[in-house]
Amino acid sequence: MSTYLITGANRGIGLELCRQLVALGHEVLATCRSTSPELDALGATVFEGVNVGDDASMEGLARSLQGRRLDVVVANAGVMHRDGIDNMDMDRVRQQLEVNTLGPLRTAMGLRENLNHGGKFAIISSLMGSLADNGSGGYYGYRMSKAAVNAVGVSLSKDLADSGIAVGILHPGMVATDMTGGRGITVEQSVQGLLKRIEELTLASSGEFRHQDGQALPW
Numbered sequence: 001m002s003t004y005l006i007t008g009a010n011r012g013i014g015l016e017l018c019r020q021l022v023a024l025g026h027e028v029l030a031t032c033r034s035t036s037p038e039l040d041a042l043g044a045t046v047f048e049g050v051n052v053g054d055d056a057s058m059e060g061l062a063r064s065l066q067g068r069r070l071d072v073v074v075a076n077a078g079v080m081h082r083d084g085i086d087n088m089d090m091d092r093v094r095q096q097l098e099v100n101t102l103g104p105l106r107t108a109m110g111l112r113e114n115l116n117h118g119g120k121f122a123i124i125s126s127l128m129g130s131l132a133d134n135g136s137g138g139y140y141g142y143r144m145s146k147a148a149v150n151a152v153g154v155s156l157s158k159d160l161a162d163s164g165i166a167v168g169i170l171h172p173g174m175v176a177t178d179m180t181g182g183r184g185i186t187v188e189q190s191v192q193g194l195l196k197r198i199e200e201l202t203l204a205s206s207g208e209f210r211h212q213d214g215q216a217l218p219w
């Protein structure tokens, strides 16, 4: 049994990560801004009031963990706005950077001392952060925030190697959640793949950008 901490655990991919991990017998620390009846029903330990977009909130989480040891942290919380060239809202662009890029960075900074040697830090990024794959434009803030979090992941993979912590940068596929208006593969399928990728993650593969189905993805 391992101890996992998940951000953005109250719905979507984060909730399903918690559900499958609990079913596999792991200890799950589920963090969220506000819990949900679905999360409360799982038997995970829920930490509410955890806003990954806020420095003080993440420092509060680190304090409330009181040095608890973790094997895996999944920086999953994220937000997407459909900003395009004709409907740009800089505050929304900034918010996506705050949550999707600085959120995982804050999570790593706040929790790295809790991670065991041999532990793992997984970032739920997106293929929309790939510059090579951008065939349709738009989504300025989201694409920027996910490209930048990929840079965070690669630097973390170098900086945490001496502590024995491997870093995974993972694309969940297009998944039927609130974020996509219910379009895409099921959360069950996506999370099965994500958990396989996290399981096979080692220091040798640290810093790679992978689809949940195992494919290596272009930057």
Ligand SMILES: NC(=O)c1ccc[n+]([C@@H]2O[C@H](COP(=O)([O-])OP(=O)(O)OC[C@H]3O[C@@H](n4cnc5c(N)ncnc54)[C@H](OP(=O)(O)O)[C@@H]3O)[C@@H](O)[C@H]2O)c1
Binding pocket: 007, 008, 009, 010, 011, 012, 013, 014, 032, 033, 034, 050, 051, 052, 053, 076, 077, 078, 079, 080, 099, 124, 125, 126, 127, 171, 172, 173, 174, 175, 176, 177, 178, 179, 180, 184
């Ligand atoms: N669905 C897809 O097709 C897809 C594709 C590629 C990547 N992703 C990535 O996968 C991750 C999960 O997405 P999803 O599809 O599960 O989306 P979702 O259903 O919209 O859920 C988003 C989760 O992130 C949480 N969150 C948002 N802002 C937060 C903040 N400031 N602090 C803490 N939690 C916050 C939400 O909590 P609240 O309820 O409090 O808002 C919710 O738990 C995201 O990083 C997303 O970018 C998703």
